[in-house]
Amino acid sequence: MNKQYSTAAKVLKMLRETDGSLSGEAISTELDLSRSAVWKAVDTLRKEGYVISGVKNRGYELRAETQKLSQPGIESMLSSDWASTEVLVYEELDSTNTRAKQKLGDAKSYLICAVSQTAGRGRHGRSFYSPAGSGLYFSLAFPWQQEDSPVTLTTMAAVAVARVLEKTFGIEVGIKWVNDLFYRDKKICGILTEAVTNLESGQTLSLIVGIGINLLPPKAGFPEEIKEKAAAVTEEKDSINSSRLVAEISNELAGMIRLLPSRAYLNEYRDRCFILGRAVMLDSGKTIVPEDISEDGALIYRENGELIALSSGEVRIKEY
Secondary structure (H helix, E strand, O other): OOOHHHHHHHHHHHHHHOOOOEEEHHHHHHHHHHHHHHHHHHHHHHHHHOOEEEEEEOEEEEOOOOOOHHHHHHOOOOOOHOOEEEEEEEEEOOOHHHHHHOOOOOOOOEEEEEEEEEEOOOOHHOOOOOOOOEEEEEEEEOOOOOOOOOHHHHHHHHHHHHHHHHHHOOOOOOOEOOEEEEOOOEEEEEEEEEEEEEEEEEEOEEEEEEEEEOOOOOOOOOOOOOOEEEEOOOOOHHHHHHHHHHHHHHHHHHHHHHOOOOOHHHHHHHHHHHOOOOOOEOOOOOEEOOEEEOOOOEEEEOHHHHEEEOOOEEEEOOOO
């Protein structure tokens, strides 16, 4: 973990929680840092875009947050559930999930974010349009010691994202089983969960959940093939604090993981899942009418009077 950024995150958290200015000596004492280390942390934060005033004999004061995706900004707002997680922020990656896979293997947890992706991935090998200045793209990767399936993590992530987007932007978010979030009948977010397994035992060792959110309309517009299906959360750039969104979604998800095996969150998933009771098409071309979501996140429908649980695959809204 980048020690300089982690120190900056601790200083930022103190400044954010203080009403008014805070002396360098107070920060130094509280965090057991040298005065030089405090100055370097403040300098790092300023370079990240935070507006911090510094007046001799009066101390430092946080005047404005940055809109930039910021490593210390994210770290400063993560809950203790992610205390040992390494946060990495890149201007550009092929895919945050791909980078997460490359990092895993040392039993550590990672939160990997990118301003843009050149090869963002969706389910079934599809691409996910990920231009700079438009979306939020990040992956959480961590050891998985639960008995619950990866589908469970996908459903939890969907609820976590929906909650945070609604609270932040005042919009109503629906879920299309299993991993797509919709606003005004158009897709605003995709979630891709992948498992790293032991080749001999088949046991799941780690899980990676990748989240891509269309925050703003792309400057060049959405590509022709998705422009009728995709939408953005908002058109107000000034309303976005990307670092806060990443941290709050991660914290919301961690809270649900902590409560496992409780499935209390699934009632909210069901309420948001707008395909229940609606005709949809399976990959096979068969039309079904889903009735419920099981405790394991499977889609329940009836065929010849028998209840069927669909735990993988994809459904398509017939008129979509």
